[in-house]
Amino acid sequence: MDFDFELILAVAFIVVALAWGYDRIVWAPKRKAVMAGMTPEALALLDKEAKLKLAGTPKWLLEAKSYFVIIAVIFGLRSFxxxxxxxxxxxxxxxxxxxxxxxxxxxxxxxxxxxxxxxxxxxxxxxxxxxxxxxxxxxxxxxxxxxxxxxxxxxxxxxxxxxxxxxxxxxxxxxxxxxxxxxxxxxxxxxxxxxxxxxxxxxxxxxxxxxxxxxxxxxxxxxxxxxxxxxxxxxxxxxxxxxxxxxxxxxxxxxxxxxxxxxxxxxxxxxxxx
Structure with a gap:
């Protein structure tokens, strides 16, 4: 079977880009609202990973979003x-x-x-x-x-x-x-x-x-x-x-x-x- 790696990489880029965009539009405002209601002392106890999980952000979305930068860089270099x-x-x-x-x-x-x-x-x-x-x-x-x-x-x-x-x-x-x-x-x-x-x-x-x-x-x-x-x-x-x-x-x-x-x-x- 022949695998078109360029096509696979393009599909992967589209998937993680959609995940990143969905998170920015839907879940990032929800996390921001939760943090706005927290005290400075409580916020100081949260690391970056914990902040991303606020408001019940789906785990699968965070996983897909985490690959966005690396896949975007590889896709851009290989493509252009x-x-x-x-x-x-x-x-x-x-x-x-x-x-x-x-x-x-x-x-x-x-x-x-x-x-x-x-x-x-x-x-x-x-x-x-x-x-x-x-x-x-x-x-x-x-x-x-x-x-x-x-x-x-x-x-x-x-x-x-x-x-x-x-x-x-x-x-x-x-x-x-x-x-x-x-x-x-x-x-x-x-x-x-x-x-x-x-x-x-x-x-x-x-x-x-x-x-x-x-x-x-x-x-x-x-x-x-x-x-x-x-x-x-x-x-x-x-x-x-x-x-x-x-x-x-x-x-x-x-x-x-x-x-x-x-x-x-x-x-x-x-x-x-x-």
């Missing part, structure tokens, strides 16, 4: 500033490794309404070469991460493991050949440095034939994305384009690496994402 994600697959190797924990800038592509993802305040446009997080078009409850390759109006071609954009081959240089033992996908790969826009980054290519070839024209309002692990990535070559409304933000930093529950967290991969 920065959101953490964990890398679950090797589709972005060697840039991002399985178990990397990353931070995503949520306002780079516009300030968006939580859950609905509707743009409230436009900011900057996605750039070719950005590493982007987006809602998977075929199942919006899932978040995917890929590299931005094609912008609206671009003509993308991928044949014989060479990427061409608008009739021009993308520059790449062979850096190394990795044996099976050094590749999590358990096959030998060639490591290339690729230039996409202003982004210089590394990509993997295997030595086996890749059927993911073709030519695409990127429609207006949509984008073409690919994984850096070119022969082990289900991306726009498989399921098509990413609508602008599905973009969540730009991945910009790796802050932790944790292989699994039984291993120790590591900071060896910390750094900006190229």
């Amino acid at each position: 500033v920065v959101e953490p994600f964990q890398i679950p697959s090797g589709s972005m190797l060697p840039t991002l490794k399985i178990g990397d924990f990353i931070l995503v800038n949520k306002f780079d592509y516009g300030v968006r309404l939580p859950v609905l993802n509707t743009t409230l305040i436009p900011t900057t446009e996605p750039q070719r070469g950005d590493v982007v997080v987006f809602k998977y078009p075929e199942n919006p409850s899932l978040n995917y991460i890929k590299r931005m390759v094609g912008l609206p109006g671009d003509v993308i071609s991928y044949h014989d493991k060479r990427l061409m954009i608008n009739g021009k081959l993308v520059e790449e240089d062979l850096l190394a050949e990795l044996p099976v033992s050094l590749n999590p996908n358990r096959e030998p790969v060639a490591v290339f440095e690729e230039q996409l826009g202003d982004a210089e980054h590394q990509i993997y290519k295997s030595y086996r034939r890749n059927p993911l070839e073709g030519d695409w024209v990127v429609p207006e309002g949509q984008y073409f994305v690919m994984g850096d692990n070119r022969d082990n990535s289900a991306d726009s070559r498989v399921w098509g384009f990413v609508p602008e409304a599905n973009l969540k933000g730009r991945a910009f930093y790796v802050w932790l690496h944790w292989d699994d529950f039984f291993s120790l967290p590591s900071f060896k991969n910390n750094g900006l994402i190229e």
Whole structure:
């Protein structure tokens, strides 16, 4: 079962916000009236928790209200500033490794309404070469991460493991050949440095034939994305384009690496994402 944490957090925020508002409008005046009838000496004996319980304020309401600030802060930060994600697959190797924990800038592509993802305040446009997080078009409850390759109006071609954009081959240089033992996908790969826009980054290519070839024209309002692990990535070559409304933000930093529950967290991969 897929859980949409963003939706769950939004519902939690609405619930505690309603509880806080209900308390302020209905029960706070009642508590104030009770305290107005008490002597200064009696008031001095009451701590903050005791004052909140005056006038028979329901316990469930106080419990819900107590979570308002922390949930509001988390909801605000995740929705409008920065959101953490964990890398679950090797589709972005060697840039991002399985178990990397990353931070995503949520306002780079516009300030968006939580859950609905509707743009409230436009900011900057996605750039070719950005590493982007987006809602998977075929199942919006899932978040995917890929590299931005094609912008609206671009003509993308991928044949014989060479990427061409608008009739021009993308520059790449062979850096190394990795044996099976050094590749999590358990096959030998060639490591290339690729230039996409202003982004210089590394990509993997295997030595086996890749059927993911073709030519695409990127429609207006949509984008073409690919994984850096070119022969082990289900991306726009498989399921098509990413609508602008599905973009969540730009991945910009790796802050932790944790292989699994039984291993120790590591900071060896910390750094900006190229």
